[in-house]
Amino acid sequence: MTDLDTSTLGLLSVVFLMALVAGGIRIFVAAALVGFLGLASLRGWDAAIGLAGLTPYAKAASYQFSVLPMFILIGFLAFHAGLTRNVFEAARIWVGRLPGGLAVATILATAGFSAVSGASTATSAVFSRIALPEMLGRGYKVAISAGVVAAGGTLASLIPPSGILVIYGIIAETSIGKLLIAGFVPGFLSAAIYVLLLVFLFKRNPGLGPAGTAFPLREKIASIRKVSGIAVVIMIVLGGLYTGLLTPTETGAAGAFVMLLFCVFRADFKLENMAHAFMETVKVSSMIFAVIWAVLIYVRFLGFTGLPNDIAAYVLSFDVNRYVILxxxxxxxxxxxxxxxxxxxxxxxxxxxIPTIIGLGFNEIWFGIILVKMAEICLITPPIGLNCFVVHGVRPDIPMNKIFQGAAPFFVADVATVGLLIAVPEIVLWLPNQMAN
Known part of the structure; x- marks a missing residue:
């Protein structure tokens, strides 16, 4: 085939793949199928079978992939150790007296839990069971209560350890350690903007929900001791990555081991809880790896077509400001x-x-954070809005339109955050630039 033919074939494959996904075919099935058929058309059936069999293993057998199940395991162990409720109670004690105190506490608690959980949907599911009943029981409006939980869960996408940042780092072939550290400041900046938004909304409209009561300093200090497990794991993850003493995989393993110890030494420890944590980790990891393996087959086919470089060259030929393209x-x-x-x-x-972004002269770590922030926005916007569906799955009595309505102010906050990160790249890049190489 000529270059034109292969590029056209690659473009047709993209259209075909999107059509399959839009038709309800699972992504891993659609990507593997299109990739395999594309390889067969270019290289023949024997070569396609060989490449489809070897490519997933050759890529996924990499040491860096083992970081994903470690990070996922940390989150499930933290949940079964009861640390999720502890972090919510601590946040409630410290900030409950603010306007919209329980909603603010939920955001702070989800941010804290996100530092030991790399899954947004899992975070929303957990706090739908813990924080949502508390807010509704105190007279908070249904929409804002559900919206807070859905939006709070998105913080796990940026705050390390983030599974989606690991996936981005693997595909973009950039430093996973620097990516995870780069997500720290934007993640907690997002949480701070959410908090300011809630205080503004509840001050403007006190009918959204009452403020809580103030707690004495003694109780505040006691609440901190209850979240020491999360604090230790956060220090291990951030300290190991920042200093370079531990690789991302070693960091994940160390964090999972410490969290396992907190589970074992709890007075109400049950062996079945640990078994559930491991099984849930296996299920989630298997789902993610299935998608990765399938997409790697498709990516190998795209590499043969030359489509990524052709698109990059075409986009770079536009005589416009690079931020317009971004x-x-x-x-x-x-x-x-x-x-x-x-x-x-x-x-x-x-x-x-990625070839287009690099060609435009943008830093791939900075773009990764921006892109993951965009993925957070997609988690709370219709029609998919996965986090909103998770909240509805836990609380089917709350209509979907109410959940999307409550999440709408956070969409505005996220767009403002993306604008800030684009305008001031150092918010993302300063911390990773200080890291040991």
């Missing part, structure tokens, strides 16, 4: 996020987008 790419992700989950969306598009 914003167009981000808007494309907003539309795509209406129909796909974040992991699948990133895995399918990054092989095409």
């Amino acid at each position: 914003i167009a790419i981000l808007l494309f992700y907003v539309v795509l996020g209406m129909f796909m989950d974040a992991i699948g969306m990133l895995l399918l598009t990054l092989p095409i987008v």
